[in-house]
Amino acid sequence: MDDAELEELPRGIALAWGVAASPQRGPKREMSVERIVDAAVELADAEGLAAVSMAAVAARLGYTPMSLYRYISAKDDLVLLMQEAAIGTPPPIEGESWRARVVAFHDALMAAYLSHAWVIELPITGVTATPNSAAWMDAGIAAFDGTALGDDARLSLMLLLTGYAHWSAGVTAGMTRRAVASGRGVDEVNHAEDDLLARLVTPDEYPSLHRAIAAGELSSGGDPFRFGLDRILDGITTHLDRIERGEVVAASLPEPASVDPAVAADKRVKTATKGVREAEKALRAAQKAERQARREAQERIERAKSA
Template sequence: MSELPADVVLMWGLRDASRRGPKPSLTTEDITRAAIELADAEGLAAVSMARVAERLGNSTMALYRHVKSKDELLTLMSDAALEEPSPLPDGVDWRTGLTFWADNVLTTLRQHRWYAEIPISGPPAGPGNLAWFDAALGALADTGLSEEGKVGVVMGLMTYVHGQIRLSVDLAAGFTDNPAAFNQYGAVLKQVVDRRRLPAVARVLDAGVFDPVVTFDESDDQDFDFGLQLYLDGVAGFIERTCS
Protein backbone atom coordinates (compact mmCIF):
# COMPACT_ATOMS: atom_id res chain seq x y z
CA MET A 1 0.00 0.00 0.00
CA SER A 2 3.03 2.29 0.25
CA GLU A 3 2.63 3.48 -3.35
CA LEU A 4 -0.85 4.85 -2.67
CA PRO A 5 -1.30 8.39 -1.28
CA ALA A 6 -1.92 8.39 2.45
CA ASP A 7 -5.33 10.04 2.16
CA VAL A 8 -6.49 7.40 -0.34
CA VAL A 9 -5.35 4.59 1.96
CA LEU A 10 -7.21 6.27 4.81
CA MET A 11 -10.52 6.96 3.00
CA TRP A 12 -10.73 3.51 1.43
CA GLY A 13 -10.17 1.75 4.76
CA LEU A 14 -6.97 0.09 3.56
CA ARG A 15 -5.07 0.98 6.69
CA ASP A 16 -7.46 -0.96 8.92
CA ALA A 17 -7.65 -3.80 6.41
CA SER A 18 -3.88 -4.26 6.57
CA ARG A 19 -3.87 -4.87 10.33
CA ARG A 20 -3.65 -8.42 11.60
CA GLY A 21 -5.21 -9.91 14.68
CA PRO A 22 -8.72 -9.87 16.15
CA LYS A 23 -11.26 -7.37 14.91
CA PRO A 24 -10.94 -4.16 16.97
CA SER A 25 -13.90 -2.96 19.03
CA LEU A 26 -13.42 0.58 17.64
CA THR A 27 -13.23 1.24 13.89
CA THR A 28 -12.41 4.18 11.67
CA GLU A 29 -16.06 4.23 10.61
CA ASP A 30 -17.16 4.56 14.25
CA ILE A 31 -14.81 7.49 14.77
CA THR A 32 -15.90 9.23 11.57
CA ARG A 33 -19.59 8.79 12.36
CA ALA A 34 -19.15 10.22 15.86
CA ALA A 35 -17.21 13.20 14.51
CA ILE A 36 -19.92 13.95 11.95
CA GLU A 37 -22.63 13.75 14.62
CA LEU A 38 -20.63 16.14 16.81
CA ALA A 39 -20.11 18.60 13.95
CA ASP A 40 -23.80 18.44 13.03
CA ALA A 41 -24.77 19.23 16.62
CA GLU A 42 -22.16 21.83 17.59
CA GLY A 43 -20.27 22.91 14.47
CA LEU A 44 -16.88 22.00 13.07
CA ALA A 45 -15.00 24.00 15.71
CA ALA A 46 -16.27 21.58 18.35
CA VAL A 47 -14.60 18.60 16.70
CA SER A 48 -11.40 17.44 18.35
CA MET A 49 -9.91 14.02 18.93
CA ALA A 50 -10.65 14.39 22.64
CA ARG A 51 -14.32 15.34 22.12
CA VAL A 52 -14.86 12.50 19.65
CA ALA A 53 -13.22 10.05 22.06
CA GLU A 54 -15.50 11.30 24.84
CA ARG A 55 -18.54 10.78 22.62
CA LEU A 56 -17.46 7.22 21.92
CA GLY A 57 -16.58 6.45 25.54
CA ASN A 58 -12.96 5.74 24.62
CA SER A 59 -9.59 7.24 25.40
CA THR A 60 -8.08 9.72 22.96
CA MET A 61 -5.15 7.32 22.44
CA ALA A 62 -7.59 4.66 21.26
CA LEU A 63 -8.62 6.97 18.40
CA TYR A 64 -5.02 7.62 17.38
CA ARG A 65 -4.59 3.93 16.63
CA HIS A 66 -6.99 4.46 13.70
CA VAL A 67 -6.80 8.18 12.88
CA LYS A 68 -3.44 9.88 13.29
CA SER A 69 -4.55 13.52 13.43
CA LYS A 70 -7.47 15.92 13.24
CA ASP A 71 -6.55 16.62 9.61
CA GLU A 72 -7.04 12.94 8.83
CA LEU A 73 -10.35 13.03 10.68
CA LEU A 74 -11.52 15.99 8.58
CA THR A 75 -10.55 14.10 5.42
CA LEU A 76 -12.67 11.15 6.51
CA MET A 77 -15.57 13.40 7.46
CA SER A 78 -15.52 15.25 4.13
CA ASP A 79 -15.94 11.97 2.25
CA ALA A 80 -18.34 10.15 4.57
CA ALA A 81 -20.71 13.13 4.93
CA LEU A 82 -21.82 12.74 1.31
CA GLU A 83 -23.30 9.29 1.96
CA GLU A 84 -24.62 7.45 -1.11
CA PRO A 85 -26.14 9.44 -4.00
CA SER A 86 -29.74 8.79 -4.95
CA PRO A 87 -29.97 6.83 -8.22
CA LEU A 88 -30.76 8.98 -11.23
CA PRO A 89 -34.35 8.53 -12.45
CA ASP A 90 -34.69 6.09 -15.33
CA GLY A 91 -35.01 7.43 -18.84
CA VAL A 92 -34.23 11.10 -18.14
CA ASP A 93 -32.10 13.23 -20.42
CA TRP A 94 -28.69 14.54 -19.38
CA ARG A 95 -29.98 17.94 -18.30
CA THR A 96 -32.68 16.53 -16.04
CA GLY A 97 -30.15 14.08 -14.64
CA LEU A 98 -27.58 16.75 -13.78
CA THR A 99 -30.28 18.99 -12.28
CA PHE A 100 -31.42 16.07 -10.10
CA TRP A 101 -27.82 15.39 -9.13
CA ALA A 102 -27.04 19.02 -8.23
CA ASP A 103 -30.23 19.36 -6.17
CA ASN A 104 -29.31 16.21 -4.25
CA VAL A 105 -25.80 17.46 -3.52
CA LEU A 106 -27.32 20.68 -2.18
CA THR A 107 -29.83 18.80 -0.01
CA THR A 108 -27.19 16.43 1.35
CA LEU A 109 -24.65 19.09 2.26
CA ARG A 110 -27.27 21.31 3.89
CA GLN A 111 -27.61 18.54 6.46
CA HIS A 112 -23.94 19.12 7.30
CA ARG A 113 -23.46 22.90 7.22
CA TRP A 114 -19.91 22.53 8.55
CA TYR A 115 -18.91 20.86 5.26
CA ALA A 116 -18.44 24.28 3.67
CA GLU A 117 -15.65 25.04 6.15
CA ILE A 118 -13.45 22.13 5.03
CA PRO A 119 -10.95 23.18 2.34
CA ILE A 120 -11.07 21.34 -0.99
CA SER A 121 -7.50 20.24 -1.59
CA GLY A 122 -7.83 18.09 -4.70
CA PRO A 123 -10.06 16.10 -7.04
CA PRO A 124 -12.43 13.45 -5.62
CA ALA A 125 -10.53 10.41 -4.35
CA GLY A 126 -12.62 8.82 -1.60
CA PRO A 127 -15.45 6.30 -2.09
CA GLY A 128 -18.18 8.79 -1.14
CA ASN A 129 -17.02 11.58 -3.43
CA LEU A 130 -16.30 9.16 -6.27
CA ALA A 131 -19.81 7.68 -6.02
CA TRP A 132 -21.25 11.16 -6.64
CA PHE A 133 -18.70 11.80 -9.38
CA ASP A 134 -19.71 8.56 -11.07
CA ALA A 135 -23.42 9.43 -10.88
CA ALA A 136 -22.88 12.80 -12.57
CA LEU A 137 -20.68 11.28 -15.27
CA GLY A 138 -23.36 8.66 -15.85
CA ALA A 139 -25.93 11.36 -16.57
CA LEU A 140 -23.81 12.36 -19.57
CA ALA A 141 -23.46 8.82 -20.93
CA ASP A 142 -25.68 9.32 -23.99
CA THR A 143 -24.52 12.81 -24.96
CA GLY A 144 -21.74 11.72 -27.29
CA LEU A 145 -19.18 13.71 -25.31
CA SER A 146 -15.67 12.33 -24.95
CA GLU A 147 -14.71 11.05 -21.50
CA GLU A 148 -12.51 14.12 -21.10
CA GLY A 149 -15.45 16.34 -22.01
CA LYS A 150 -17.70 14.63 -19.46
CA VAL A 151 -15.12 15.15 -16.74
CA GLY A 152 -14.82 18.83 -17.65
CA VAL A 153 -18.58 19.32 -17.46
CA VAL A 154 -18.89 17.56 -14.12
CA MET A 155 -15.91 19.30 -12.55
CA GLY A 156 -17.36 22.66 -13.59
CA LEU A 157 -20.71 21.70 -12.12
CA MET A 158 -19.06 20.60 -8.87
CA THR A 159 -17.30 23.96 -8.67
CA TYR A 160 -20.61 25.77 -9.09
CA VAL A 161 -22.55 23.68 -6.57
CA HIS A 162 -19.87 23.74 -3.88
CA GLY A 163 -19.32 27.46 -4.43
CA GLN A 164 -23.01 28.21 -4.00
CA ILE A 165 -23.18 26.12 -0.83
CA ARG A 166 -20.22 27.91 0.71
CA LEU A 167 -21.55 31.32 -0.33
CA SER A 168 -25.02 30.66 1.07
CA VAL A 169 -23.63 29.47 4.40
CA ASP A 170 -21.41 32.55 4.72
CA LEU A 171 -24.19 34.95 3.71
CA ALA A 172 -26.65 33.34 6.13
CA ALA A 173 -24.14 33.74 8.95
CA GLY A 174 -23.48 37.34 7.91
CA PHE A 175 -27.18 38.16 7.87
CA THR A 176 -27.64 36.65 11.32
CA ASP A 177 -24.76 38.72 12.71
CA ASN A 178 -25.66 42.00 11.01
CA PRO A 179 -29.01 42.11 9.17
CA ALA A 180 -28.79 45.89 8.92
CA ALA A 181 -25.82 45.61 6.56
CA PHE A 182 -28.00 43.63 4.12
CA ASN A 183 -31.06 45.87 4.52
CA GLN A 184 -29.06 49.07 4.02
CA TYR A 185 -26.84 47.78 1.20
CA GLY A 186 -28.74 49.36 -1.66
CA ALA A 187 -29.28 52.65 0.15
CA VAL A 188 -25.60 52.87 1.04
CA LEU A 189 -24.50 52.22 -2.54
CA LYS A 190 -26.85 54.87 -3.89
CA GLN A 191 -25.02 57.42 -1.78
CA VAL A 192 -21.53 56.50 -2.94
CA VAL A 193 -21.80 55.17 -6.49
CA ASP A 194 -20.66 57.59 -9.18
CA ARG A 195 -22.98 57.03 -12.15
CA ARG A 196 -20.34 58.11 -14.64
CA ARG A 197 -17.76 55.68 -13.30
CA LEU A 198 -20.10 52.78 -12.47
CA PRO A 199 -23.05 53.15 -14.86
CA ALA A 200 -24.00 49.46 -14.85
CA VAL A 201 -24.14 49.32 -11.05
CA ALA A 202 -26.23 52.51 -11.06
CA ARG A 203 -28.77 50.87 -13.38
CA VAL A 204 -29.02 47.88 -11.06
CA LEU A 205 -29.68 50.20 -8.12
CA ASP A 206 -32.31 52.10 -10.10
CA ALA A 207 -34.04 48.80 -10.87
CA GLY A 208 -34.38 48.08 -7.14
CA VAL A 209 -32.35 44.88 -7.25
CA PHE A 210 -30.67 45.75 -3.96
CA ASP A 211 -33.71 47.12 -2.17
CA PRO A 212 -33.96 46.10 1.51
CA VAL A 213 -34.55 42.43 2.33
CA VAL A 214 -36.46 41.44 5.43
CA THR A 215 -34.98 37.98 5.78
CA PHE A 216 -32.24 35.84 4.29
CA ASP A 217 -33.59 32.35 3.62
CA GLU A 218 -30.72 29.92 3.11
CA SER A 219 -33.16 27.30 1.81
CA ASP A 220 -34.47 29.60 -0.96
CA ASP A 221 -33.07 27.97 -4.08
CA GLN A 222 -34.14 30.60 -6.62
CA ASP A 223 -30.64 31.99 -7.14
CA PHE A 224 -29.12 28.50 -7.12
CA ASP A 225 -31.57 27.25 -9.74
CA PHE A 226 -31.05 30.33 -11.91
CA GLY A 227 -27.27 29.89 -11.93
CA LEU A 228 -27.56 26.14 -12.44
CA GLN A 229 -29.72 26.52 -15.53
CA LEU A 230 -27.34 29.15 -16.93
CA TYR A 231 -24.48 26.69 -16.49
CA LEU A 232 -26.46 23.88 -18.13
CA ASP A 233 -27.34 26.20 -21.03
CA GLY A 234 -23.61 26.49 -21.60
CA VAL A 235 -23.21 22.70 -21.40
CA ALA A 236 -25.99 22.31 -23.97
CA GLY A 237 -24.13 24.61 -26.33
CA PHE A 238 -20.91 22.70 -25.72
CA ILE A 239 -22.61 19.38 -26.52
CA GLU A 240 -24.14 20.81 -29.68
CA ARG A 241 -20.80 22.19 -30.90
CA THR A 242 -18.84 19.08 -29.98
CA CYS A 243 -21.20 16.26 -30.89
CA SER A 244 -23.19 17.55 -33.87
Protein backbone atom coordinates in the same frame (compact mmCIF):
# COMPACT_ATOMS: atom_id res chain seq x y z
CA MET B 1 -5.08 -3.85 -6.39
CA ASP B 2 -2.64 -6.33 -4.80
CA ASP B 3 -1.45 -6.43 -1.17
CA ALA B 4 1.71 -4.45 -1.90
CA GLU B 5 -0.26 -1.65 -3.50
CA LEU B 6 -2.73 -1.63 -0.59
CA GLU B 7 0.14 -1.22 1.86
CA GLU B 8 1.30 1.88 -0.04
CA LEU B 9 -2.04 3.68 0.29
CA PRO B 10 -2.13 6.67 2.65
CA ARG B 11 -3.76 5.66 5.94
CA GLY B 12 -6.79 7.92 5.48
CA ILE B 13 -7.49 6.66 1.95
CA ALA B 14 -7.09 3.05 3.09
CA LEU B 15 -9.56 3.66 5.92
CA ALA B 16 -12.05 5.23 3.53
CA TRP B 17 -11.92 2.21 1.24
CA GLY B 18 -12.09 -0.22 4.17
CA VAL B 19 -8.74 -1.87 3.43
CA ALA B 20 -6.71 -0.60 6.39
CA ALA B 21 -5.52 -3.05 9.00
CA SER B 22 -7.42 -2.97 12.29
CA PRO B 23 -5.51 -1.87 15.43
CA GLN B 24 -4.02 -4.65 17.52
CA ARG B 25 -4.77 -2.88 20.78
CA GLY B 26 -7.46 -0.60 22.10
CA PRO B 27 -11.11 -0.80 23.21
CA LYS B 28 -12.22 -2.79 20.17
CA ARG B 29 -15.73 -3.61 21.32
CA GLU B 30 -16.63 -0.05 22.20
CA MET B 31 -14.58 1.86 19.60
CA SER B 32 -14.46 1.84 15.82
CA VAL B 33 -13.41 4.14 13.00
CA GLU B 34 -17.09 4.67 12.15
CA ARG B 35 -17.98 5.70 15.71
CA ILE B 36 -15.07 8.14 15.86
CA VAL B 37 -16.04 9.72 12.54
CA ASP B 38 -19.71 9.97 13.52
CA ALA B 39 -18.75 11.76 16.74
CA ALA B 40 -16.47 14.16 14.85
CA VAL B 41 -19.21 14.96 12.31
CA GLU B 42 -21.69 15.61 15.13
CA LEU B 43 -19.17 17.94 16.77
CA ALA B 44 -18.55 19.83 13.52
CA ASP B 45 -22.28 20.14 12.87
CA ALA B 46 -22.87 21.53 16.36
CA GLU B 47 -19.84 23.78 16.86
CA GLY B 48 -18.09 24.16 13.52
CA LEU B 49 -15.02 22.58 11.96
CA ALA B 50 -12.65 24.61 14.17
CA ALA B 51 -14.00 22.78 17.22
CA VAL B 52 -12.85 19.40 15.93
CA SER B 53 -9.66 17.98 17.39
CA MET B 54 -8.62 14.50 18.37
CA ALA B 55 -8.86 15.50 22.03
CA ALA B 56 -12.34 17.01 21.61
CA VAL B 57 -13.65 13.95 19.78
CA ALA B 58 -12.11 11.64 22.37
CA ALA B 59 -13.75 13.61 25.17
CA ARG B 60 -17.09 13.40 23.38
CA LEU B 61 -16.74 9.62 23.28
CA GLY B 62 -15.42 9.34 26.84
CA TYR B 63 -11.96 8.08 25.90
CA THR B 64 -8.41 9.39 25.89
CA PRO B 65 -6.90 10.82 22.68
CA MET B 66 -4.45 7.91 22.55
CA SER B 67 -7.39 5.51 22.21
CA LEU B 68 -8.43 7.34 19.02
CA TYR B 69 -4.92 7.40 17.57
CA ARG B 70 -4.89 3.61 17.52
CA TYR B 71 -7.71 3.78 14.96
CA ILE B 72 -7.06 7.08 13.15
CA SER B 73 -3.46 8.17 13.36
CA ALA B 74 -3.75 11.83 12.28
CA LYS B 75 -6.27 14.65 12.32
CA ASP B 76 -5.93 15.06 8.54
CA ASP B 77 -7.12 11.48 8.13
CA LEU B 78 -10.04 12.16 10.47
CA VAL B 79 -11.09 15.23 8.44
CA LEU B 80 -10.87 13.21 5.23
CA LEU B 81 -13.16 10.55 6.70
CA MET B 82 -15.51 13.24 8.04
CA GLN B 83 -15.82 14.71 4.56
CA GLU B 84 -16.47 11.27 3.12
CA ALA B 85 -19.23 10.61 5.66
CA ALA B 86 -20.76 14.07 5.29
CA ILE B 87 -21.22 14.09 1.51
CA GLY B 88 -22.52 10.51 1.51
CA THR B 89 -23.42 8.81 -1.74
CA PRO B 90 -25.46 10.47 -4.49
CA PRO B 91 -29.16 9.69 -4.78
CA PRO B 92 -30.43 8.25 -8.07
CA ILE B 93 -29.83 10.96 -10.70
CA GLU B 94 -32.88 10.69 -12.91
CA GLY B 95 -34.38 12.66 -15.79
CA GLU B 96 -35.62 12.10 -19.32
CA SER B 97 -32.99 14.43 -20.80
CA TRP B 98 -29.32 15.04 -20.07
CA ARG B 99 -30.22 18.58 -19.01
CA ALA B 100 -32.71 17.37 -16.42
CA ARG B 101 -30.17 14.87 -15.09
CA VAL B 102 -27.45 17.52 -14.83
CA VAL B 103 -29.79 19.82 -12.87
CA ALA B 104 -30.67 16.90 -10.58
CA PHE B 105 -26.96 16.15 -10.06
CA HIS B 106 -26.15 19.80 -9.29
CA ASP B 107 -29.06 20.20 -6.87
CA ALA B 108 -28.30 16.93 -5.07
CA LEU B 109 -24.64 17.86 -4.65
CA MET B 110 -25.50 21.34 -3.40
CA ALA B 111 -27.94 19.82 -0.89
CA ALA B 112 -25.21 17.44 0.30
CA TYR B 113 -22.85 20.37 0.87
CA LEU B 114 -25.48 22.38 2.74
CA SER B 115 -26.45 19.45 4.97
CA HIS B 116 -22.98 19.74 6.56
CA ALA B 117 -21.90 23.25 5.60
CA TRP B 118 -18.48 22.94 7.28
CA VAL B 119 -17.47 20.69 4.37
CA ILE B 120 -17.37 23.79 2.16
CA GLU B 121 -14.68 25.27 4.42
CA LEU B 122 -12.24 22.45 3.62
CA PRO B 123 -9.47 23.50 1.22
CA ILE B 124 -9.59 21.97 -2.26
CA THR B 125 -6.25 20.33 -2.90
CA GLY B 126 -7.24 18.08 -5.81
CA VAL B 127 -9.51 15.14 -6.45
CA THR B 128 -10.36 13.26 -3.26
CA ALA B 129 -9.64 9.56 -3.84
CA THR B 130 -12.41 8.17 -1.65
CA PRO B 131 -15.42 5.94 -2.48
CA ASN B 132 -18.15 8.55 -1.99
CA SER B 133 -16.25 11.20 -3.92
CA ALA B 134 -15.78 8.69 -6.73
CA ALA B 135 -19.52 7.91 -6.64
CA TRP B 136 -20.40 11.60 -7.05
CA MET B 137 -17.96 12.00 -9.93
CA ASP B 138 -19.35 8.88 -11.58
CA ALA B 139 -22.90 10.23 -11.23
CA GLY B 140 -21.91 13.58 -12.72
CA ILE B 141 -20.29 11.94 -15.73
CA ALA B 142 -23.21 9.53 -16.19
CA ALA B 143 -25.65 12.47 -16.31
CA PHE B 144 -24.40 13.08 -19.86
CA ASP B 145 -25.22 9.55 -21.06
CA GLY B 146 -26.94 9.60 -24.43
CA THR B 147 -25.07 12.67 -25.64
CA ALA B 148 -22.32 12.80 -28.23
CA LEU B 149 -19.80 14.04 -25.65
CA GLY B 150 -16.61 12.08 -25.21
CA ASP B 151 -15.40 10.87 -21.82
CA ASP B 152 -12.86 13.69 -21.56
CA ALA B 153 -15.52 16.35 -22.14
CA ARG B 154 -17.90 14.70 -19.66
CA LEU B 155 -15.19 14.67 -17.01
CA SER B 156 -14.41 18.33 -17.63
CA LEU B 157 -18.08 19.33 -17.42
CA MET B 158 -18.57 17.28 -14.25
CA LEU B 159 -15.75 19.26 -12.64
CA LEU B 160 -17.31 22.53 -13.83
CA LEU B 161 -20.70 21.65 -12.35
CA THR B 162 -19.15 20.41 -9.11
CA GLY B 163 -17.25 23.67 -8.75
CA TYR B 164 -20.38 25.74 -9.39
CA ALA B 165 -22.37 23.75 -6.82
CA HIS B 166 -19.55 24.13 -4.28
CA TRP B 167 -19.36 27.91 -4.77
CA SER B 168 -23.16 28.35 -4.71
CA ALA B 169 -23.45 26.28 -1.54
CA GLY B 170 -20.65 28.31 0.07
CA VAL B 171 -22.43 31.61 -0.57
CA THR B 172 -25.76 30.18 0.61
CA ALA B 173 -24.20 28.80 3.79
CA GLY B 174 -22.55 32.16 4.46
CA MET B 175 -25.91 33.95 4.15
CA THR B 176 -27.47 31.45 6.55
CA ARG B 177 -24.68 31.84 9.13
CA ARG B 178 -25.02 35.61 8.97
CA ALA B 179 -28.78 35.38 9.52
CA VAL B 180 -28.44 32.97 12.44
CA ALA B 181 -25.83 35.19 14.10
CA SER B 182 -28.13 38.22 13.82
CA GLY B 183 -31.21 36.36 15.02
CA ARG B 184 -33.12 37.31 11.87
CA GLY B 185 -34.30 35.51 8.75
CA VAL B 186 -32.13 35.22 5.65
CA ASP B 187 -34.47 37.39 3.55
CA GLU B 188 -34.61 40.04 6.28
CA VAL B 189 -30.81 40.20 6.54
CA ASN B 190 -30.39 40.31 2.76
CA HIS B 191 -32.90 43.16 2.44
CA ALA B 192 -31.14 45.12 5.19
CA GLU B 193 -27.77 44.70 3.49
CA ASP B 194 -29.26 45.62 0.12
CA ASP B 195 -30.69 48.81 1.63
CA LEU B 196 -27.29 49.69 3.08
CA LEU B 197 -25.59 49.05 -0.26
CA ALA B 198 -28.21 51.17 -2.04
CA ARG B 199 -27.32 54.12 0.20
CA LEU B 200 -23.58 53.73 -0.38
CA VAL B 201 -23.48 53.02 -4.12
CA THR B 202 -23.75 56.16 -6.24
CA PRO B 203 -24.67 56.25 -9.96
CA ASP B 204 -21.53 58.23 -10.75
CA GLU B 205 -19.05 55.75 -9.23
CA TYR B 206 -20.89 52.47 -9.82
CA PRO B 207 -23.41 53.06 -12.61
CA SER B 208 -24.14 49.44 -13.52
CA LEU B 209 -24.48 48.25 -9.92
CA HIS B 210 -26.61 51.27 -9.01
CA ARG B 211 -28.94 50.51 -11.92
CA ALA B 212 -29.34 46.90 -10.80
CA ILE B 213 -30.10 47.99 -7.23
CA ALA B 214 -32.61 50.60 -8.41
CA ALA B 215 -34.35 47.92 -10.48
CA GLY B 216 -34.70 45.79 -7.36
CA GLU B 217 -32.55 42.96 -8.70
CA LEU B 218 -30.68 42.37 -5.44
CA SER B 219 -33.91 42.06 -3.46
CA SER B 220 -35.92 40.12 -6.03
CA GLY B 221 -36.05 37.01 -3.83
CA GLY B 222 -35.31 34.67 -6.73
CA ASP B 223 -32.61 32.03 -6.89
CA PRO B 224 -29.42 34.00 -7.62
CA PHE B 225 -27.60 30.90 -8.87
CA ARG B 226 -30.14 29.23 -11.17
CA PHE B 227 -29.61 31.76 -13.97
CA GLY B 228 -25.89 30.98 -14.03
CA LEU B 229 -26.53 27.23 -14.06
CA ASP B 230 -28.99 27.61 -16.93
CA ARG B 231 -26.42 29.55 -18.95
CA ILE B 232 -23.84 26.80 -18.35
CA LEU B 233 -26.37 24.30 -19.69
CA ASP B 234 -27.12 26.55 -22.67
CA GLY B 235 -23.42 26.56 -23.49
CA ILE B 236 -23.29 22.76 -23.36
CA THR B 237 -26.37 22.64 -25.62
CA THR B 238 -24.64 24.92 -28.13
CA HIS B 239 -21.57 22.69 -28.08
CA LEU B 240 -23.71 19.61 -28.69
CA ASP B 241 -25.40 21.39 -31.60
CA ARG B 242 -21.97 22.08 -33.10
CA ILE B 243 -21.12 18.40 -32.77
CA GLU B 244 -24.42 17.55 -34.49
CA ARG B 245 -23.54 19.87 -37.38
CA GLY B 246 -20.11 18.28 -37.67
CA GLU B 247 -18.24 21.45 -36.69
CA VAL B 248 -16.34 19.90 -33.77
CA VAL B 249 -15.30 16.42 -32.73
CA ALA B 250 -17.17 14.85 -29.81
CA ALA B 251 -13.93 14.06 -27.96
CA SER B 252 -13.40 17.73 -27.55
CA LEU B 253 -10.59 18.77 -25.24
CA PRO B 254 -8.16 20.87 -27.32
CA GLU B 255 -4.62 19.68 -27.83
CA PRO B 256 -1.88 21.95 -26.50
CA ALA B 257 -0.16 24.07 -29.10
CA SER B 258 3.46 23.22 -29.92
CA VAL B 259 5.90 25.32 -27.93
CA ASP B 260 8.52 25.03 -30.67
CA PRO B 261 7.60 26.60 -34.05
CA ALA B 262 10.44 24.69 -35.70
CA VAL B 263 8.78 21.41 -34.76
CA ALA B 264 5.44 22.51 -36.22
CA ALA B 265 7.20 23.57 -39.45
CA ASP B 266 8.92 20.21 -39.92
CA LYS B 267 7.75 18.56 -43.15
CA ARG B 268 6.93 15.23 -41.53
CA VAL B 269 5.10 16.89 -38.66
CA LYS B 270 3.07 18.98 -41.11
CA THR B 271 2.17 15.86 -43.08
CA ALA B 272 1.16 14.04 -39.89
CA THR B 273 -0.87 17.04 -38.71
CA LYS B 274 -2.67 17.16 -42.04
CA GLY B 275 -3.48 13.48 -41.66
CA VAL B 276 -4.91 14.14 -38.20
CA ARG B 277 -7.12 16.93 -39.54
CA GLU B 278 -8.41 14.72 -42.35
CA ALA B 279 -9.08 11.92 -39.87
CA GLU B 280 -10.98 14.34 -37.61
CA LYS B 281 -13.07 15.47 -40.57
CA ALA B 282 -13.82 11.86 -41.47
CA LEU B 283 -14.69 11.12 -37.84
CA ARG B 284 -17.15 14.01 -37.69
CA ALA B 285 -18.81 12.79 -40.89
CA ALA B 286 -18.97 9.23 -39.55
CA GLN B 287 -20.44 10.40 -36.24
CA LYS B 288 -23.06 12.44 -38.06
CA ALA B 289 -23.96 9.46 -40.24
CA GLU B 290 -24.21 7.23 -37.16
CA ARG B 291 -26.55 9.65 -35.39
CA GLN B 292 -28.72 9.90 -38.49
CA ALA B 293 -28.86 6.12 -38.78
CA ARG B 294 -29.82 5.80 -35.11
CA ARG B 295 -32.62 8.36 -35.50
CA GLU B 296 -33.97 6.56 -38.57
CA ALA B 297 -33.77 3.21 -36.79
CA GLN B 298 -35.63 4.64 -33.79
CA GLU B 299 -38.32 6.06 -36.08
CA ARG B 300 -38.77 2.68 -37.79
CA ILE B 301 -39.07 0.97 -34.43
CA GLU B 302 -41.66 3.49 -33.23
CA ARG B 303 -43.68 3.10 -36.45
CA ALA B 304 -43.59 -0.68 -36.11
CA LYS B 305 -44.86 -0.43 -32.52
CA SER B 306 -47.74 1.81 -33.49
CA ALA B 307 -48.71 -0.23 -36.57
